[in-house]
Amino acid sequence: MNYIxxxxxxxxxxxxxxxxxxxxxxxxxSRPDLLREFEVExxxxxxxxxxxxNHETYEKFQSEIHPKMGxxxxxxxxxxxxxxxxxxxxxxxxxxxxxIRKVADKNDSIIELGAGYGAQLVNLRNTFxxxxxxxxxxxxxxxxxxxxxxxxKKYNLDINTVYVDLEDPKSLDLIEIESxxxxxxxxxxxxxxxxxxxxxxxxxxxxxxxxxIEPLCEDFDTNTEWGMTCKEWMNINDYNLKIKSQVVSVVxxxxxxxxxxxxxxxxxxxxxxxxxxxxxxxxxx
Numbered sequence: 357m358n359y360i361x362x363x364x365x366x367x368x369x370x371x372x373x374x375x376x377x378x379x380x381x382x383x384x385x386s387r388p389d390l391l392r393e394f395e396v397e398x399x400x401x402x403x404x405x406x407x408x409x410n411h412e413t414y415e416k417f418q419s420e421i422h423p424k425m426g427x428x429x430x431x432x433x434x435x436x437x438x439x440x441x442x443x444x445x446x447x448x449x450x451x452x453x454x455x456i457r458k459v460a461d462k463n464d465s466i467i468e469l470g471a472g473y474g475a476q477l478v479n480l481r482n483t484f485x486x487x488x489x490x491x492x493x494x495x496x497x498x499x500x501x502x503x504x505x506x507x508x509k510k511y512n513l514d515i516n517t518v519y520v521d522l523e524d525p526k527s528l529d530l531i532e533i534e535s536x537x538x539x540x541x542x543x544x545x546x547x548x549x550x551x552x553x554x555x556x557x558x559x560x561x562x563x564x565x566x567x568x569i570e571p572l573c574e575d576f577d578t579n580t581e582w583g584m585t586c587k588e589w590m591n592i593n594d595y596n597l598k599i600k601s602q603v604v605s606v607v608x609x610x611x612x613x614x615x616x617x618x619x620x621x622x623x624x625x626x627x628x629x630x631x632x633x634x635x636x637x638x639x640x641x
Contacts, residue, residue, distance in 0.1 A: 362581065368438060369626075372585065375592070381592075383592060385548070385593070394499075395499055398472070402503060414507065419442055422440075422442040424443070425440055426441060428440070428441055428444060428625075430447075430626070445625065448625050449479040451623050452480075462489075463487075464564070465489075465535065466537045467533065467536050467537070469539070470494070470520070470540055470543025471500070472500045472504075477513075481515065492531070494520035495520065518530070523549045523550050533561035535563070539565075540570065541631075545596050552602050555603055564637070566636040568599070571630060573599075573600075574598065575621055586630060589628040590629070615634060615635070617635040619635075
């Protein structure tokens with residue numbers, strides 16, 4: 357593994373220099389900005405790439421999105437490493453799949469909220485092909501849902517795709533959450549409106565587990581330069597800084613649930629946006 361020191365990150369990432377810039381732009385993510393960013397600038401671009409090339413395998417499609425050449429820096433849970441974009445994404449997806457597998461049984465229903473085109477679910481299917489997981493991609497954007505449907509059909513993945521809006525708790529009413537494993541990955545960080553109402557709605561529908569995989573600002577050690585830089589990066593991008601405390605607050609209202617695990621800072625494909633895990637499950641006491 358090619359590890360580097362914290363001070364060397366600037367050789368591979370523009371973020372440290374940008375944060376030091378006195379006239380840097382501080383984002384305010386309005387709802388139209390968010391929709392444009394993902395509907396058009398993210399998933400529609402990938403959808404058009406898929407339609408244009410009709411990739412023979414899913415791995416070839418992933419190789420175009422995340423090239424196997426080049427060097428990026430990432431955080432692997434213990435230090436800062438340098439690798440190519442494809443390997444970094446594969447390592448991230450595999451770590452998420454392992455977390456889910458720890459709590460999943462054969463034939464479980466697994467729902468990802470805010471799944472985009474479903475990369476985590478596709479990897480879950482490919483990593484554990486013998487387990488008959490019932491996978492559901494719940495996504496806001498039309499382009500993300502369309503690409504998810506095309507990938508499922510093209511590569512025989514059997515992933516169901518449905519609509520959800522994480523800022524509209526009522527949109528969860530049409531999703532069969534009871535006894536399912538529900539997870540988010542890099543979705544709640546964008547939710548600023550009705551956050552606690554959405555978590556309340558999820559738990560009220562009786563999932564087996566709720567797994568939250570997000571950058572949790574409250575897990576950053578702001579006594580370190582790295583932790584302070586991570587917090588500043590989240591501030592600059594107008595991400596939700598209080599996910600962990602908001603989730604804990606909601607869980608306390610449900611006597612039959614508790615926080616079973618908080619695995620802090622386990623991975624960061626962006627070294628200044630490391631992700632943590634919060635596992636919520638049934639309280640057997």
